[in-house]
Amino acid sequence: MAEQRSATVSASGVPIVVTRPDLAGRELAAQLAQHGADALWLPSFVIGPAPDLEVARAQLRQLRAYDIAVFVSPNAVRATRVALASAESGPASKIESEFEYAWPAQVVIGAVGAATQAQAAAAFAGAKIIAPALLHDDDDAGSEALWRALQSSSIALRRVLILRAEAGREWLREQFQSAGAEVTSVAVYSRRVPPLNDGQRRWLHERSGGAPPALVVTSSEAVAALAQQMDAAPTLARWLRTGRAFASHPRIAARLQAAGYLNVAVVMPQAQAIVAALAA
Numbered sequence: 441m442a443e444q445r446s447a448t449v450s451a452s453g454v455p456i457v458v459t460r461p462d463l464a465g466r467e468l469a470a471q472l473a474q475h476g477a478d479a480l481w482l483p484s485f486v487i488g489p490a491p492d493l494e495v496a497r498a499q500l501r502q503l504r505a506y507d508i509a510v511f512v513s514p515n516a517v518r519a520t521r522v523a524l525a526s527a528e529s530g531p532a533s534k535i536e537s538e539f540e541y542a543w544p545a546q547v548v549i550g551a552v553g554a555a556t557q558a559q560a561a562a563a564f565a566g567a568k569i570i571a572p573a574l575l576h577d578d579d580d581a582g583s584e585a586l587w588r589a590l591q592s593s594s595i596a597l598r599r600v601l602i603l604r605a606e607a608g609r610e611w612l613r614e615q616f617q618s619a620g621a622e623v624t625s626v627a628v629y630s631r632r633v634p635p636l637n638d639g640q641r642r643w644l645h646e647r648s649g650g651a652p653p654a655l656v657v658t659s660s661e662a663v664a665a666l667a668q669q670m671d672a673a674p675t676l677a678r679w680l681r682t683g684r685a686f687a688s689h690p691r692i693a694a695r696l697q698a699a700g701y702l703n704v705a706v707v708m709p710q711a712q713a714i715v716a717a718l719a720a
Contacts, residue, residue, distance in 0.1 A: 454683075456714070462514075477718075480643050487630070496628050497523055500520065503547060504547065511552065549570070587615050601626065606630055657687050657692055663692070667699065686707040693706050
């Protein structure tokens, strides 16, 4: 109990910037606040609909022709379900509560992380899912682990469908192609980098004269997104680099170091792990 109180006190003096997007990032910032931290949710991306919904629907109509469909994130699962439902069930308002889709039994699902696996299992009951053996709550970090899991499985990898945003890491696609697979990538959702709003800018300015911050980053792409967000605020960008950066994967840590963050550690994007790292 004394150790937990000490961690909370240590976290309370450090401003923490959480760049994880979507609901997971908002919840993480809220959980950090419950631990006594002064936390700001500064999402690196805003998730939107497919850039071309008709193209996405057309590819999904051919789903049964693929050996495996790889979801790169929970957003990819949700967006795919939306595309399937809007094509088959009509009004989007009915999608979450009423839509059921019989996932083709012959099509294996590849999930690049724990959250994605859980989302796929909930959305497509009964589907066979392959995911990394050692799962972490960070979907951008699991491509290599998923590839190892697929290599040790007996499934065919002749035709592969990758369900993703309009841009992202190409590593998995390259591995499939090197193995001789025919790969199709479909943008089922979009991502855009939001500018700083007035509240975020004010929060950062008010704290930039005090203690060095902690920065939580859960994808390699978020490093460039943060630089874009800070492009018009170089003083704030320099302040962020004076603090500690917590990356959810060594690859992300390397990207942060290349971007000028000198104090970088690999920490899972969970409130207790972050608070413990700050206390240490």
